[in-house]
Amino acid sequence: MDDQTTLLIFDYAFVAFHFSLVVFILTGWIWKKTRRLHLYVISATIFSWVGLGAIYGLGYCPCTDWHWQVKRALGETGLPASYIKYYLDQVFGFSWEPFTVDVLVAVLGIGAFLVSVIMNFRDWQTQKTGRE
Template sequence: MNWLVIADYALLIFHTSLILFNLLGWMGRSTRKWHLYSISLTLASWFLLGIWYGWGYCPLTDWHWEILHRRGVRDLPNSYISYLLHRLLGIQPAATLIEVSTLLVTLMAFLLSLWVNFRKRLKEVKKEW
């Protein structure tokens, strides 16, 4: 099997797993701290690296696109979520819908992660006041 095919599937599995973890990792007690790190790094990539590379920049998407280009795949969307929906489910919603939904759901997961990670500390600070 060609190394590009292996790299394609490895990135597909890893990146999709990371996305699912970023959406749901705040739910498990044992994963909450790691979730906060992971989603914070994701948002930092989107907004800080995004200053230089464009809003929503993700190095994993960049690497995956490079692999796919080497495999001859062209006309890739701007959004990895759009790519996933098309590749896995065969659907292609409007780009704006995907971008707005992705941002809102990710910010909601980030806020939930902050809440579950810091709610005890917030209660203690509130009691001290």
Template sequence: MQEFLLKTADLFFLIFHTGITLFNLTGWIWKKLRKWNLLTLLLTGGSWFLLGIFYGMGYCPLTDWHFRILEKMGETGLPNSYLKYLVHRLTGWDPDMFWVDTLTTTGYFLALICSVYLNVRDVRKNK
């Protein structure tokens, strides 16, 4: 029974966390989702940079919780990055951490800039 629950939790985090990541990167595209996208981007940044002061820069509670489940399932040697883990899990490729961090940070800030710009533009248009 415990194995079933762990596998279910693993699948949940795999889908949910990956979905949040994709939404962070693309949610600004759709006008109706822009406010939600900005909120998730700000929560992500708050986690990385504010909680990161206490837990290490780039800290994400979703990664922490997911990796705890994976460790209970016997996984070892998990990376510090969810995206590095995800790429390896889905493709078997073990990307260099420098490039994972660079692409993650670049993608985050580009999405944040797009989201802020379009949300401000939308508010100004509606006045």
């Protein structure tokens, strides 16, 4: 397998993984069996956005960073800072305003975090009182 083929495999793998991660971040709180994992994942995501963001730039995502390294190696240029912006542009065929996308991502991410905290707390309270 040549380098180009390997890079294409990584590119597709990142698309599948990153897309699945975004969907899980938005919906993982819905199912009781995934709520605790969701809380860990969304907490790590927000830590990345803010904690690592203090070093690498607000909203930093290692997945995006690694994926963009693959895309650059494939010759793609002009990549935005945001994975979501990139794919919204691809899907809708026009360039979304970066600030609008960042606000949308932040609102949905913080919303998913708050719902996850509430649902996990509710589950903990239910377990603690012995009611199911």
